[in-house]
Amino acid sequence: MGHQQQLVRIRPDCVQGDLLDFLRSSQFLEMNRSQVILQRYIERPLLVDKRKFDLRVYLLVVNARRYTVKGSKMSTGYFTFLHPGFLRLCTAPYNPDHPDLAVHLTNQSVQAKHTPDFGQLKEVTTWYPDELNEYLNRRHRLPRKDWARDELYLKVGAILGYVSAVFRPKLDDRTSSLSNSFRIMGVDFLVDEQLRVYLLEFNSHPSWSRQTSVLNQLKPSLWLEAACLTSETLLRFQRRLPVRDAELVTRHNFRLIYSSEEPLLARKNVAKMYV
Structure with a gap:
């Protein structure tokens, strides 16, 4: 805050x-x-409704364990999934010359919290990803229609897939060789007016409060899907079945972005960014 x-x-x-x-x-x-x-400050961000915004997406990390056929050795699996999350708009129009940078914090400034209509402000500045896609289709001259849906979130997934590969030693839970585990992290991204995507920060303990109608609908369904998807991923890994988007019946909004069973997946997604 x-x-x-x-x-x-x-x-x-x-x-x-x-x-x-x-x-x-x-x-x-x-x-x-x-x-x-x-940290680099993005002076010319892409604006929505004349406001600065960022993307809060979620990274689901699944750490799987299974014994070898003879039961004498433990093998590990490591999978990460992206959930598109939601959009957070600043409560005030963007002014690059404003002396107080805090007024452009997209997680709501302290000053705005004390305004009488703060609850209403949060409601109208929390969007679904599809609302961003529709807004950009109507208001901006972008390289293609549905840019946010078809390109922006693919770039976000490619970046997080790369991070998942590079930082596997930090994200792979090895505290217990006998346990399967999962975690959900909140990750923030920003887009500039040239449509370049920036990774801002990871939140290992993101807030699960539900102050708006968007969050009230999104967060419980996110947790339900994450729990089901984790269970299915663990079972498929233990039974030596493929873990891919097409085979995961409990997957709806999450998308696989890194798999220890298919290490080239992340590289292929990065390559698509430059096609």
């Missing part, structure tokens, strides 16, 4: 000077330095 966050802008043409000034400031000395993040 933006609580206790301090945002400091480093100007692109004065990086060295601004950064040194910040590092020498009392503001920096009073901070918990392990929590300081240096």
